[in-house]
Amino acid sequence: MKLYGMLDSPYVRRVAISLDLLGVTFEHEPLSVFSSFDAFAQVNPVVKAPTLTLDDDTVLMDSTLIIDYFETLSAPAARLLPAQAQARSVALRTVGLGLAACEKAVQVVYEHNLRPSQKLHQPWVERITQQLLAACHELENQVAKAKPSLASEPDQAAVTTAVTWSFIQLMVPDVVKSGNFPILHTFTDELERTALFQRYPIV
Numbered sequence: 001m002k003l004y005g006m007l008d009s010p011y012v013r014r015v016a017i018s019l020d021l022l023g024v025t026f027e028h029e030p031l032s033v034f035s036s037f038d039a040f041a042q043v044n045p046v047v048k049a050p051t052l053t054l055d056d057d058t059v060l061m062d063s064t065l066i067i068d069y070f071e072t073l074s075a076p077a078a079r080l081l082p083a084q085a086q087a088r089s090v091a092l093r094t095v096g097l098g099l100a101a102c103e104k105a106v107q108v109v110y111e112h113n114l115r116p117s118q119k120l121h122q123p124w125v126e127r128i129t130q131q132l133l134a135a136c137h138e139l140e141n142q143v144a145k146a147k148p149s150l151a152s153e154p155d156q157a158a159v160t161t162a163v164t165w166s167f168i169q170l171m172v173p174d175v176v177k178s179g180n181f182p183i184l185h186t187f188t189d190e191l192e193r194t195a196l197f198q199r200y201p202i203v
């Protein structure tokens, strides 16, 4: 089983950390969807990171779907999302906010790094920046209220929150200022110090 994609992708990183937590053994191939487009296309013609190839050569993509597959294979007690409906809705809201924040941060990065500056569409930049900041504020409030598990075995809400925040601070620290999000900062700092997170460094 092989996980393709760079760990500076929050989607790849949340899969790697989740699989580790679930006790799944996998190989990691840090292939870039940009600098190794052709090599990536040999594995998955859609060129999306993360891509995960199963032992029977099935090619999976999309972090949530990959994690879902391995959650299904795991014993209920080992799963990273709670089974109980109310606790699950809280965790899913946290994960949803994290993923939305990642998506908007990726759009901001692509807008500035991939599009020629004379073709930048300012109203779109403003829209995605507003959405990114809204997702971060909602996530800050959500983590304050819901306190995803920070124990030695973090849950999916905790993993996605910390991976999201580290990615945002790496890629768009001038847009999302750390000082305005003290809870996310402290929460992530704690998880980034763990051996688990350090096995999958963002850079």
Ligand SMILES: N[C@@H](CCC(=O)N[C@@H](CS)C(=O)NCC(=O)O)C(=O)O
Pocket: 008, 009, 010, 011, 033, 047, 048, 049, 050, 061, 062, 063, 064, 106
């Ligand atoms: N919803 C997807 C998003 C994955 C995604 O957009 N990954 C980026 C890398 S961070 C990618 O593949 N970019 C190349 C592209 O979209 O063409 C997931 O959760 O896996």
